[in-house]
Amino acid sequence: MTPSGHGQPRRTLLADDGDEVHFCSTCAFSSACLEQGYDKERLRELHVLVEHAPPFREGEHIFREGDTFDAIAAVRSGTVKTYVTDLEGREQVLGFFLPGEVIGLNAISSARYPCNAVALETVLLCRFSFPRMATLATRMPGLQQQLFRLLSEDIGKANLLTGDFTAEERLAAFLAVLSRRYAARGLSPTRFRLAMARTDIANYLRLAAETVSRILRRFQDDGLIRVDRREIELVDLPRLERLARSVLRN
Amino acid sequence: MTPSGHGQPRRTLLADDGDEVHFCSTCAFSSACLEQGYDKERLRELHVLVEHAPPFREGEHIFREGDTFDAIAAVRSGTVKTYVTDLEGREQVLGFFLPGEVIGLNAISSARYPCNAVALETVLLCRFSFPRMATLATRMPGLQQQLFRLLSEDIGKANLLTGDFTAEERLAAFLAVLSRRYAARGLSPTRFRLAMARTDIANYLRLAAETVSRILRRFQDDGLIRVDRREIELVDLPRLERLARSVLRN
DNA sequence: TGCGTCGGTTGACCTGGATCAATGCGGTTC
DNA sequence: GAACCGCATTGATCCAGGTCAACCGACGCA
Numbered sequence: 001m002t003p004s005g006h007g008q009p010r011r012t013l014l015a016d017d018g019d020e021v022h023f024c025s026t027c028a029f030s031s032a033c034l035e036q037g038y039d040k041e042r043l044r045e046l047h048v049l050v051e052h053a054p055p056f057r058e059g060e061h062i063f064r065e066g067d068t069f070d071a072i073a074a075v076r077s078g079t080v081k082t083y084v085t086d087l088e089g090r091e092q093v094l095g096f097f098l099p100g101e102v103i104g105l106n107a108i109s110s111a112r113y114p115c116n117a118v119a120l121e122t123v124l125l126c127r128f129s130f131p132r133m134a135t136l137a138t139r140m141p142g143l144q145q146q147l148f149r150l151l152s153e154d155i156g157k158a159n160l161l162t163g164d165f166t167a168e169e170r171l172a173a174f175l176a177v178l179s180r181r182y183a184a185r186g187l188s189p190t191r192f193r194l195a196m197a198r199t200d201i202a203n204y205l206r207l208a209a210e211t212v213s214r215i216l217r218r219f220q221d222d223g224l225i226r227v228d229r230r231e232i233e234l235v236d237l238p239r240l241e242r243l244a245r246s247v248l249r250n
Numbered sequence: 251m252t253p254s255g256h257g258q259p260r261r262t263l264l265a266d267d268g269d270e271v272h273f274c275s276t277c278a279f280s281s282a283c284l285e286q287g288y289d290k291e292r293l294r295e296l297h298v299l300v301e302h303a304p305p306f307r308e309g310e311h312i313f314r315e316g317d318t319f320d321a322i323a324a325v326r327s328g329t330v331k332t333y334v335t336d337l338e339g340r341e342q343v344l345g346f347f348l349p350g351e352v353i354g355l356n357a358i359s360s361a362r363y364p365c366n367a368v369a370l371e372t373v374l375l376c377r378f379s380f381p382r383m384a385t386l387a388t389r390m391p392g393l394q395q396q397l398f399r400l401l402s403e404d405i406g407k408a409n410l411l412t413g414d415f416t417a418e419e420r421l422a423a424f425l426a427v428l429s430r431r432y433a434a435r436g437l438s439p440t441r442f443r444l445a446m447a448r449t450d451i452a453n454y455l456r457l458a459a460e461t462v463s464r465i466l467r468r469f470q471d472d473g474l475i476r477v478d479r480r481e482i483e484l485v486d487l488p489r490l491e492r493l494a495r496s497v498l499r500n
Numbered sequence: 501t502g503c504g505t506c507g508g509t510t511g512a513c514c515t516g517g518a519t520c521a522a523t524g525c526g527g528t529t530c
Numbered sequence: 531g532a533a534c535c536g537c538a539t540t541g542a543t544c545c546a547g548g549t550c551a552a553c554c555g556a557c558g559c560a
Contacts, residue, residue: 107402152359502560
């Protein structure tokens with residue numbers, strides 16, 4: 001683990017006094033704070049408590065259920081899957097985390113990670129020591145706000161799983177949401193690579209893998225999407241969004 | 251709205267210097283902070299930002315989707331139901347809040363309440379101005395921690411809805427969780443009154459009301475529970491917990 | 501005391517998606 | 531390039547739980 005400070009990639013920002021402050025370009029907290037116009041001194045303080053973890057290879061675990069919680073982490077690149085295993089040892093996928101998204105927020109209350117997190121492809125992370133961040137938040141109301149906001153946001157995130165939607169609605173919503181999340185990161189909203197296996201998608205949506213397969217085929221036959229292996233193109237995103245509207249509610 | 255300060259019921263506490271500090275007995279924050287041994291001065295600060303709202307009658311709304319968010323609230327007595335309405339105007343129940351539980355946490359991120367909250371029976375609340383609480387948390391790390399903890403806890407709360415469980419498992423888990431929540435408040439874990447209609451339970455668990463009815467009957471025929479109207483007795487709680495174990499995972 | 505209403509219960513039937521069972525098809529290994 | 535492996539696809543069947551419809555029973559009201 002790099003002791004502290006940012007590695008590549010960096011983003012160059014001009015601070016108040018004209019001095020440069022460097023930030024990892026995908027770090028959610030850093031950028032959030034930047035947007036709120038903190039002075040250089042405080043930016044440095046936040047900057048210092050970040051550490052870039054070494055890359056995780058596909059299949060490597062970032063944390064496991066029961067590990068003691070010490071840090072939250074922003075995904076810099078790659079995709080992370082979180083899951084738990086039920087009593088019979090079957091996996092239950094809880095979520096997928098793309099670059100810019102934060103993992104570990106659900107561990108704060110119990111001081112232990114309540115689930116496993118595994119890299120679906122090579123993953124780079126920014127780790128934030130939570131105790132240090134909380135202390136810092138005490139002096140930086142904007143950071144505190146940002147943390148409250150992130151936590152509160154996640155409470156409403158179970159939307160996709162909640163609700164008794166049809167398999168079609170779920171899958172359409174899954175794709176539409178992925179599209180939005182990629183778009184939010186400046187990537188193409190209509191062409192991307194699915195980092196996860198069909199079985200993971202099915203598991204996440206609480207469907208059978210066969211159902212996912214059949215519905216993807218139907219979507220393709222209907223000219224909604226174009227799938228080849230893990231590559232996917234959303235040919236008719238508006239119609240997909242329309243299919244997903246009952247799940248997304250806006 | 252009572253301008254500020256606590257009404258009945260109160261709890262009498264001895265502070266460091268022997269002076270008395272009064273707190274509403276069901277206020278989660280107050281007690282949480284008390285447990286963390288703050289000095290009298292700070293207790294008073296927290297105390298002051300609480301206001302007891304006038305009672306809400308059955309069917310009255312506490313807030314509605316889209317209302318601007320200003321405060322979170324701890325339920326003092328009664329039961330609150332939160333819900334949204336889908337595109338076709340159908341209600342989707344999100345949760346039930348019993349005395350001691352906190353509503354409004356999911357509103358922080360958007361500064362608007364993302365759902366409706368309605369009293370299922372006469373409800374008393376402690377309201378906490380969130381901006382003022384956040385400011386105070388800046389000087390009270392323990393309060394900040396407590397807020398982080400509460401928020402983080404709620405992230406994992408969708409457990410009951412998540413997962414593809416059978417109707418039987420869902421209902422057993424619903425009852426077992428209610429039992430635990432009542433027990434945590436010092437009430438009987440085996441005999442209580444359901445504040446919500448069968449249709450609400452069904453809606454919350456994403457089942458048909460008919461299914462809830464049938465399964466409650468089956469549970470009763472199997473000697474698991476005893477139901478009369480809204481009164482319920484958990485005759486064989488251990489077996490109920492066993493039925494629910496795949497949902498609760500512990 | 502009869503009537504209406506609304507939540508709850510029960511029965512009969514139907515269907516979306518799970519399950520089971522093959523088969524296909526890239527990729528990797530030797 | 532043959533054999534293998536894991537994921538993905540496709541087809542055939544089944545069933546948990548939804549839907550529709552009828553009925554019940556508690557409560558309010560005139």
